[in-house]
Amino acid sequence: MNLVTITSINQLKDFRNDWSIILESTNNTNPFIEFEWLYEWWNYLGEGKNIEIIAVQKNDRFVAFFPFMYTKKGFTYEYNFMALGQANYMDVIAYSFVLDSAIELVFDYLHHTRKRVLFNLHGLLESSNTPKSLEAYLKKRKIEKRSYRIVTPFVDLKTIHLEDYMKERKTLHGLDRRQKRLRSLGTVRLATSHPEEMDIIFYLHNKRWEKKNDTSGFTSQEKRQFFRQLAENESGAMRVQIESLYLEDRLIAFTYGFKCRGRYMGYVLGHDDAFDYFSPGRILVKEKIKKSVESSSSIDILDMSIGYEPYKFEWNTDLDYTIRMVFSSNSIQAKSRRNIIWWKEWLLSGIKKRRSAVLFRRNTVGKIKYLVRNLRSTKTVGKLKPDVLRTINRLRKFFYERKKHLVLKMDLHTNGLIVTNETFTPITIEKVFSDIDFKDEAMKEIGKRLYRGFIGYSSAEKLSFDTICWINQKVIRIDGISYLEQLRNGTIYIEGWDCDNILDICASVKQDVKAKSVIINLEKSNEKTLRSLESKGFIIDKEIYNRTYFGFKKSAIINGGKRI
Structure with missing residues (x-):
């Protein structure tokens, strides 16, 4: 030879x-x-x-x-x-x-x-x-040699009975519930993306990993053209397959992977972090497995690739190992x-086997690197101000914080409300996608509220986050003090109001959802705002006090003059 x-x-x-x-x-x-x-x-x-x-x-x-x-x-x-x-x-x-x-x-x-x-x-x-x-x-x-192994989970599609396989994972992270909530927003579908959509794929991945330690380098400038070229390749046995999850034709999750004869290997899994609460990545994996089995495709092995990420062990049927020698x-x-x-x-x-160490390296070290990287550039220092302020605020709240919230209530039966200025109507996800840029940071807040069961209402011709008020028919949820309370039938909770439009909101919603009473909360004991609300028919239903000392929280609720 x-x-x-x-x-x-x-x-x-x-x-x-x-x-x-x-x-x-x-x-x-x-x-x-x-x-x-x-x-x-x-x-x-x-x-x-x-x-x-x-x-x-x-x-x-x-x-x-x-x-x-x-x-x-x-x-x-x-x-x-x-x-x-x-x-x-x-x-x-x-x-x-x-x-x-x-x-x-x-x-x-x-x-x-x-x-x-x-x-x-x-x-x-x-x-x-x-x-x-x-x-x-x-x-x-x-x-003399030494070998180092890293786990490589995979799904053997030939051996699974789909109904039994999915039944075992039905309640996994409440995935069925999350998928149901996502579908309640609009049409959800799994489809193969084309190379022309690589720009949005790169954007979503970079958006999610910008402040984390991304070891894949998938969106680095020198590698983008490489991965794009692979996606366009049509010769040989290797093909790039990009499977994506779409909500009303908006791409919200993707897997960029390689198909080679009987194996599909998921190389990069990503999603729009505006929809984090719906777990679109996990939904995508589930739908990809179902599609591969139901379509009797030529794929026998769905390879989750190397690593100890928990979601891989939620879906795998078998393990291989990858060796460094x-x-x-x-x-x-x-x-x-x-x-x-x-x-x-x-x-x-x-x-790599310690999840806490991996998360520290990915999230904490990644955030520090992001801050240092951007401090060197005068063009991006302005972008850091919100991050720095949020970090300082979290530290301050950890050591000491005192908050007082007023929960106010109005009986709609005894208050003859009519719309005098603006009519508020329910918004749709299509309207949100049409009016609000998907790059807008407000999309994260919108996604969080939609997942938590809020329905958006607006009177604006063109939506922005500030023009949306939020209605919840099931719970009162006050994030600032982690307060949650189930609502009685016929009672609704409203966020995103102001004193000028609260009566129009109540009048619009009263007819739409057949509400009998309305609950709102006032974050601070603002006497001027409180007097204005009382003059409109609201009364104080509860006072909630929350104190934090060095991370320990203590709450008290005064309800009808009685502390509980």
Whole structure:
């Protein structure tokens, strides 16, 4: 067998056919080692990297490819698989009958030519043949190695009975309830998105992760064109599939994934954080599984990809593991570098298994990085002011806070209300989508209220958050003091009012929902506002006091003069 080294992308083109035939014959389902995926990665992200693909030739036929790249640190060469940081899985491209001999030939060659060499090989699926062949080679050569595993959950679609499978997960995070509430807003559908929608997909992902530590780099400027190009690719066995959840034709959740023969691997799952409360990502996963089973698609494995995120274990039926294998030559320099990586990988493996540590790194560290990154730019300092103020306010409230809320009530039967200025009518989600930019921060507040059962009313021709008042027929909910109370039949709770429009709101709603009485709350004991409300027919129903000392809260309610 002979070795040929490929070091340029133009040279790689000549091997497309040989490469693809090997993967077709082995029924490869790993999208990251398909020729089209690695070719585009090299084309868009490989500039400046020392790429060295070693091809193995036997009897004038290419039978294996080893997709390496390397860095030189001091006197030591460190070899990795290509696309480190972007490819979740990686492997040797080889016919099974030559895998053992090809591994022996290539690694002996690199040990001999590089002398001081370290191998840090990521993304080897434990279920594939390569880890076993590599371990056999290392044992034969008496080379010490260490392996680090990360869980890789997946759904085996061939083995599940859909009705039983879904029944077991029916009450998961109240998913049925959340889905029902989402559908109450409008038409919800799962559909395949087109590459032309990549801009909105990038926006939604970046919006959600802007203040978090996003290790995927999915929306970084240098990677956008790469992922866009993959989505447009129509050759080979690997295809990008973007499945999205739409509410009234507005994209609110997506999964950007790769289909490769019988496997679909979800690469990035994201959603519009304005709809966080509805769990659109979980709904999307559920609908994707249902669609894959019911349509009898060619997908046998729905791969949740690497990681310990809880939602993956809510849906998976089986587990695989992805291995990082680290070993080196016997030189002092290579072994010293290897030992450092061993220690680092051991530490990272432990951290990834601790959910609290992962969340701290993702959320807290991510927020700090966001603040530091934007403080350097005079153009974005203004954007930080609300974040800084919110942080200061949270700290102040933790140490000490005292609040007084008045709950006021008006009997609509004894108050002959008529609309004098404005007629308030219910708003629809179509109207919200039409009038309010989806990039508006107010969309988060609107999404939260819709999930909590509020119905929006407005008299404005063009909606904005400030022109919407909110009606709840089931509960009084005062977020500032975490107060919740069930309402009696015929009683409604109103938010978003002001003294000038409260009677028009009550008159409009009275007829629409057949309300008998109205509840509102006044955040502060504002005597002027209180007198105005009393003159309109409101009376004090309750006084709620809330005090916080160093995170400990104490509440008292005065109801009809009696403390409870």
